[in-house]
Amino acid sequence: MASSPSCPARSSPRPQRFPENLFVLDNPRPEDKLTPQIFLAAGDGNIRSMKKLAEGLAREGKSLGEMTVNDPLHRRLGPLHFAAWSGKLEMCRFLIKDLHLDVNADADRGSSPLLFAACGRAPKEAVRLLLDRGANPNIACRKGYTVLHVVATMTKTDSSGVAEILLSRGANVDPMCELGTPLHYAAECGNVQMLDMLLQYHANPNRVVRLFYAPLTLAIFAHSLKCVELLIKAGADVNAGRPVTPLIIAAADGLADCVKCLLEAGADANIPDEIGRTPLEIAAIQGWKECVEILFPFTSCLTRFPDWSIDGIMQHVALGSSRDYKKCEGSALKAQGDAAFQAKDYPHASDLYTKAVETDPHDSTLYAKRSLCWLHMGEKDKAFNDANTYKGMDVDLSSSCHEQAAALILTKEYGLACKALLSGLKLDFGRGPIGEVSREKNA
Structure with a gap:
């Protein structure tokens, strides 16, 4: 590799x-x-x-x-x-x-x-x-x-x-x-002998934990082709964990052998991630030309690429702004964090929001969202710190109103908190009666 x-x-x-x-x-x-x-x-x-x-x-x-x-x-x-x-x-x-x-x-x-x-x-x-x-x-x-x-x-x-x-x-x-079953643990550690033993005793290769972590996904994170092959042989779903499929992980890490193995087992190269990127596009963004060459025959033509060829794709990506790609990465992490929050997996959500902050530290909503995660986890000091950070940034009430209101209440900004809640009602109910009330109070 x-x-x-x-x-x-x-x-x-x-x-x-x-x-x-x-x-x-x-x-x-x-x-x-x-x-x-x-x-x-x-x-x-x-x-x-x-x-x-x-x-x-x-x-x-x-x-x-x-x-x-x-x-x-x-x-x-x-x-x-x-x-x-x-x-x-x-x-x-x-x-x-x-x-x-x-x-x-x-x-x-x-x-x-x-x-x-x-x-x-x-x-x-x-x-x-x-x-x-x-x-x-x-x-x-x-x-x-x-x-x-x-x-x-x-x-x-x-x-x-x-x-x-x-x-x-x-x-x-x-x-x-x-964090999963023993099979998840063995796959993530790349423990081939242990994984093989568990599969001999009919361990389930298709259980998904924490949104998208199937044993197959974890085996790819471990860069263990042998574990990948054993799991596929045991009936692992090669498209598990959507939208973060095993093929997306393999393409992102440049694991050409794993990409080949997954495609031969029937992995769908056209399943996109949270923000619409196919495995081929992700591999191109990361600079993995070998993976792009492997994925190209299996990927439907994307109109956003003016020259649909391997060289054309690589050139188009190379000319793109790294800042734009970073913004896309941040959007993907934020979407995964939101999904984890909805699933009440607050530790995982806070971890994803933290990674999103590293990508886009100027997105104030990330601090508000993470603050609410800390509250659910009983980490009051951390929640207050994030709320204070959020308070000192530009407040955008066009989305994530509930999380931002919680952060504002923590910092005793009750007036802005009311605005956030009312803005949320407006977003939720549009022109309904409650939406009319929110507009009157914001006037």
């Missing part, structure tokens, strides 16, 4: 990466000075020391299960977590069988011993042991992810082997959390 020329921002924002080590502690050690020996004994697999410590606690009327510490993610970790992480199998057996510790401790917060085993030093053996002792692989934490989600992000270990153990023992292959 060719190297990227200097060009405007891509058509669609890349999703936030699923970090491989989000749920892993490099060297877990307790912070509670009263019980360090318990956790050190668990991590070291010292059963003799653990017996003495447990007997001492019993004499004080305490239980070993009560001895927990908090990690940086505010999860309550017990001795079994440390033993599972360290791969101390005999210690795990002893803690569960002899000391009756809960094999599913703190699973609802996202830190079950099974999760620590999967991310630890002897994942296959520890996972198998905990499942034998009754660990539930399908308990979802408050954010919705399960152990299988976490395993799907692990590219430096035999994640597919761990996943196969989990799936063969009853793990749900398609649990959904905010």
Whole structure:
């Protein structure tokens, strides 16, 4: 694949990466000075020391299960977590069988011993042991992810082997959390072996999350042709996620091999993005001539190009104003943000508005829209900052009146807020009775 020329921002924002080590502690050690020996004994697999410590606690009327510490993610970790992480199998057996510790401790917060085993030093053996002792692989934490989600992000270990153990023992292959299923996670990480394993267990390749992120789209973001091929073979919809289709993403990133693969699988080269640009036009704007050559025979003639030829298209784009193209990118991001807001995906909407601001910092409505997102997310300080920024800019009440009114109310500009609301009524109702009232009050 060719190297990227200097060009405007891509058509669609890349999703936030699923970090491989989000749920892993490099060297877990307790912070509670009263019980360090318990956790050190668990991590070291010292059963003799653990017996003495447990007997001492019993004499004080305490239980070993009560001895927990908090990690940086505010999860309550017990001795079994440390033993599972360290791969101390005999210690795990002893803690569960002899000391009756809960094999599913703190699973609802996202830190079950099974999760620590999967991310630890002897994942296959520890996972198998905990499942034998009754660990539930399908308990979802408050954010919705399960152990299988976490395993799907692990590219430096035999994640597919761990996943196969989990799936063969009853793990749900398609649990959904905010960012998708394990298949989404594997595709975005370009984890070919994991993705293949999930598909063998009939993971759904066509679930779309966050407006347009299907596994196929995420595989293209990961620049993984092998993942793309596996997903298509499994029945992935090559036109999923409209208007941001996999072909649009591949064209924007100049992935000629992926473009060919998608077209051979039946991708429609004439589906435009939010502002009407086809994959061919996006590839031309980005400077990817090879992709333009591949897409040209599959794309219907566009009248806005006076010379409908490969060279003519490239020349027309080269003569265009980079400022105009940047404005188009900003419009696309703003439209995606509006769609995310309507879907009540406020974190994603705020992220899209932020990217749009970077493209067009003089669009005051973007700050008003993002301010309202922050309000919905409970981020009052950020909402107030954006509202203040908006207040100091030129106010345009020809659109986005509701968002602008919210920002003006935050900054105590009640008169302008009323104007914004009344302007919105006028836009919504035209010449109806309420529209007449708004005109009278604005007169």
